[in-house]
Amino acid sequence: MQNLPYDNGEIRRLTPSVAAKPLCVLLVDPSLYTAPYDAALTEGLVSAGVTPTWATRPIRAGDRQEIPAEYVDDFFYKRSDDGGESRWRNVRKGLEHFQGLVSLVSKVFQHKAKVVHIQWVVLPLFDALAIGVIRLFRPVVLTVHDTIPFNGERMSHLKRMGFHLPLRLANHLISHTVTGRQHLISAGIPAEKISVIAHGPLKLHHPVAPLAADHGGDVAVPDGRPYNMVLFGEVKPYKGLDLLVEAVGLLAPDVQSRVRITVAGRPRMDLTGIHKRIAELGIDDCFRFDLRRLSEQDMADLFSQADCFLFPYRQIDASGVYFLVKSLGRWLIASKVGVFAEQMDGTDDGQLVPSGDVVALAEALHHAAVNRPQARPMDSKDSWESIGTQTRGLYEQLLPDNKTVQVLR
Structure with a gap:
């Protein structure tokens, strides 16, 4: 050849x-x-x-x-x-x-x-x-x-x-x-x-609403609206939901009160231990689970409400979810692995954290919830x-x- x-x-x-x-x-x-x-x-x-x-x-x-x-x-x-x-x-x-x-x-x-x-x-x-x-x-x-x-x-x-x-x-x-x-x-x-x-790049067939103009400050928005974070896609062990739970548990109570995390997608693992740990940490109010295959309209509605997308993955090469949401102008928190490490700059588009580092993940969650940073929409290079x-x-x-x-x- x-x-x-x-x-x-x-x-x-x-x-x-x-x-x-x-x-x-x-x-x-x-x-x-x-x-x-x-x-x-x-x-x-x-x-x-x-x-x-x-x-x-x-x-x-x-x-x-x-x-x-x-x-x-x-x-x-x-x-x-x-x-x-x-x-x-x-x-x-x-x-x-x-x-x-x-x-x-x-x-x-x-x-x-x-x-x-x-x-x-x-x-x-x-x-x-x-x-x-x-x-x-x-x-x-x-x-x-x-x-x-x-x-x-x-x-x-x-x-x-x-x-x-x-x-x-x-x-x-x-x-x-x-x-x-x-x-x-x-x-x-x-x-x-x-x-x-x-x-x-991937795209939805339904429009996603732009972000509300309440980002970029250094305190919670005046109306007290929670900072909405989304972990989307089939729930599997490598996607680090357990790491995310531990990281939220490390946040100060006043920051936890600002955080709302939606876990959306079909479960491909037993979540009994996850729910038990959330209860032990007393952070039930921080999580909402929508464990099903979402329609495209449901996805568009969910993405419209999102301030931030989470990728606390242990390992990944390329993520379809990343290529679906990267152009939406939402803040991203992702492990420094695979396509995230190769394509994100970790400044204008979101924050990269070492894979498996719960403390670093908690710090990234704190920064996003308190400062509500505005991300730059990312156009695909390819x-x-x-x-x-x-x-x-x-x-x-x-x-x-x-x-x-x-x-x-």
Whole structure:
């Protein structure tokens, strides 16, 4: 393979040939884990002359059709993915996933795909088998959204092996951050098969109201309105809700009275211990829980009321929530990891704190609640058009006849 995007550790920007011919690519997100990202990437790829087809599950009742329907082949989980719960649902879904992977091989030829681009690995050992088969006749690209397995959560040796096997079998990997690329190199992935292509901006389809003009002072607003902080997204251990609870517990009572934290999103962990600790610290009035999958209108309403967004994460590469809220002009408090460390300046846009440092997190909460700093709306440095161009450039480099590829240093 020639003209790799990395040479001796130097990052190179990828572009397709000047007169780009149509290029058919099959992209794979069986469970639609990141439908808004998929839709935005589709926009960028189409602008770069790529004809994408997404292999996904069917749209559930009440879901928005994020990816334009003409670019979707929803053959995964036709029977088991009804959104309901049952004892055997996971077993049925696992069997259907395997059936979907078998179909995926034939879909490569049906859609005349020159490249297969997998966004998410669902069942690593099954997916690794499919990657091994597909790469016999088509190059396989894998985007590694989380370069540290399960974002640092404990796992068995079998799970860890399963996480890395698809990465080793794919022809090329995409990481959204330079830090993520280094994680993959540290895990034994050859540097020359890893490209960094940024995550682009995301947006809601409903308007978010601008901030009220009560920020920038050094005391609580005259009407005594609490300072509204939001921890949004699926609630998982790596997102540091337990750290946030401890940090709020360190605040002085008069500051605690100013703080209102909304934790919104579907729980993916047992929150019994969290609620118990909140009660022990006597900070029940500081927290409100909205533990469900929010509609876009609900999200817009929640974001309109937010003064600050919280990201006390233990580990992350790229955060979809961050790319959704960064342009809203709200103060951000985030751990100095992943995309936060790479994109935030920690002055005009918010405050960065060391990951896992409860005292530093408490100090950041105190500063925000008392001073109510005004953040500068952050425009994304990477447009989806640019991301689509870079991604197409990578696809072209993996093709057997890549003599027309132009690589800009």
